[in-house]
Amino acid sequence: MGESPLSSELLRALRERLARGQFREALELCLESERDGIRLSAEAQLLAATAATRVGDLVRGSTLAAEALEGFRTRADDDGRMRATNLMGAISFERGLLDAAATSFTESLRLARQLRDSLMAARTANNLASVTHLRGDFPGALELYRSALLDFQRLGDRHFIAETYHNLGLAFRHAAAWQEAERATAEAVRHAEVVGDRALLALTVTGRAELKVALGETAMAVQELDRAARLAGDVGDELGGAEIRRIRALAALRDGNFAAAAQEAEAAHAVAQAQDSVLLTAECAAAAALAHRGLGRQELAERRHAEAVVGFRALGATKLLERLEEEWANSWPL
Structure with missing residues (x-):
C-alpha cells in the first residue's frame, strides 16, 4: 500500500x-x-x-x-x-x-x-568501535575505526569520514598518541567544513578543543569552544552545548581557575542529567569534583567524585575511571 x-x-x-x-x-x-x-x-x-x-x-x-x-x-x-x-x-x-x-x-x-548495505555496515562498525573504546580496548577500537574509515573513503561519504576521524581523535587522545590525535582531529574538522553540516562541525571543533586542553593550549581551546558553542546553538544541540561547557571546565581547571571550572561543570552536569546522558553526567561530575576540591569544598567534591566513580564503573569505562583516580590523587584540597 x-x-x-x-x-x-x-x-x-x-x-x-x-x-x-x-x-x-x-x-x-x-x-x-x-x-x-x-x-x-x-x-x-x-x-x-x-x-x-x-x-x-x-x-x-x-x-x-x-x-x-x-x-x-x-x-x-x-x-x-x-x-x-x-x-x-x-x-x-x-x-x-x-x-x-x-x-x-x-x-x-x-x-x-x-x-x-556497505554504508550502513561501516556506520555500525564505527558505532561498535565507540563501545569497544569506552570499555578500554584501544587496539580493538582502532581496528574497527580504521576499517570503517576505509569503507567511508571508498564510498566517498565525507560526513562519516569526518565522524570517524573525530572518533579516532578521541581514541588517540586517550592513548596519549598526541601527533596521531592532532592529525585525526584536523582531518575531522576539514571534512566537516567541506560538508557544511553545522552539527557535525560543532562536534569536530569540540573534539579538537578538548585535545588543545590536553596539550595545555587553553587559549586556543577557548577560541575553538566559542566557535563550537555558536554552531551547537544554531542547531539547538543541548547535549553538545553541555559537552562544550564540560570542556570549558577542563580548560579552567588547567589554568587553575577553580571557580569558573565549578560553574561550567555544574551547568553541564545539570543538562546531562536532565537529558539522561550517563556518560556525560559522569564526566561532568569528575570535572566538578576536581573543581570543588580546588575551592576547598571537600564535602561537595567527595560527593561528585563518588558519583563519577559509580558512573564510570557502571559503564565499564575503565580508562576514564583510572584517569579520574590519578587526577584525584594528585589534587589537593585547599
Missing part, C-alpha cells in the same frame, strides 16, 4: 529539515502532526527519533525509535529495522547502556551485511 499524499509531504518536510540541520524544527513538526491527529508512519517516527536524539532529548528519541522499530517489524521491513536498531544502539550508548548498545549495533551490522 502506498503512502498517502499527506504522509509523503510530511516525510519530505522532515527530510529537508534534517538535511539542513534543523533538528528542533523537525521534531516540532512531528509533534504538531500528532497533535493534529495524524498518525506517524514508522519512517516518520524514525526521522523524529533522529531529530530528538540530535537535540539531546534521549527519552523521547528512545520512545520514537522503539515505536519505529515495531512498525518496521510489522511490515517485515529489514532496511527500516536496520536503521532503527542502529539509532536505538546510539541512544543506548549515550544513556550508558553499553550492553544494549552493543546488542543493537551487532544486530544492525548483521542486517546491513545481509542487505549488502
Whole structure:
C-alpha cells in the first residue's frame, strides 16, 4: 500500500529539515502532526527519533525509535529495522547502556551485511568501535575505526569520514598518541567544513578543543569552544552545548581557575542529567569534583567524585575511571 499524499509531504518536510540541520524544527513538526491527529508512519517516527536524539532529548528519541522499530517489524521491513536498531544502539550508548548498545549495533551490522548495505555496515562498525573504546580496548577500537574509515573513503561519504576521524581523535587522545590525535582531529574538522553540516562541525571543533586542553593550549581551546558553542546553538544541540561547557571546565581547571571550572561543570552536569546522558553526567561530575576540591569544598567534591566513580564503573569505562583516580590523587584540597 502506498503512502498517502499527506504522509509523503510530511516525510519530505522532515527530510529537508534534517538535511539542513534543523533538528528542533523537525521534531516540532512531528509533534504538531500528532497533535493534529495524524498518525506517524514508522519512517516518520524514525526521522523524529533522529531529530530528538540530535537535540539531546534521549527519552523521547528512545520512545520514537522503539515505536519505529515495531512498525518496521510489522511490515517485515529489514532496511527500516536496520536503521532503527542502529539509532536505538546510539541512544543506548549515550544513556550508558553499553550492553544494549552493543546488542543493537551487532544486530544492525548483521542486517546491513545481509542487505549488502556497505554504508550502513561501516556506520555500525564505527558505532561498535565507540563501545569497544569506552570499555578500554584501544587496539580493538582502532581496528574497527580504521576499517570503517576505509569503507567511508571508498564510498566517498565525507560526513562519516569526518565522524570517524573525530572518533579516532578521541581514541588517540586517550592513548596519549598526541601527533596521531592532532592529525585525526584536523582531518575531522576539514571534512566537516567541506560538508557544511553545522552539527557535525560543532562536534569536530569540540573534539579538537578538548585535545588543545590536553596539550595545555587553553587559549586556543577557548577560541575553538566559542566557535563550537555558536554552531551547537544554531542547531539547538543541548547535549553538545553541555559537552562544550564540560570542556570549558577542563580548560579552567588547567589554568587553575577553580571557580569558573565549578560553574561550567555544574551547568553541564545539570543538562546531562536532565537529558539522561550517563556518560556525560559522569564526566561532568569528575570535572566538578576536581573543581570543588580546588575551592576547598571537600564535602561537595567527595560527593561528585563518588558519583563519577559509580558512573564510570557502571559503564565499564575503565580508562576514564583510572584517569579520574590519578587526577584525584594528585589534587589537593585547599
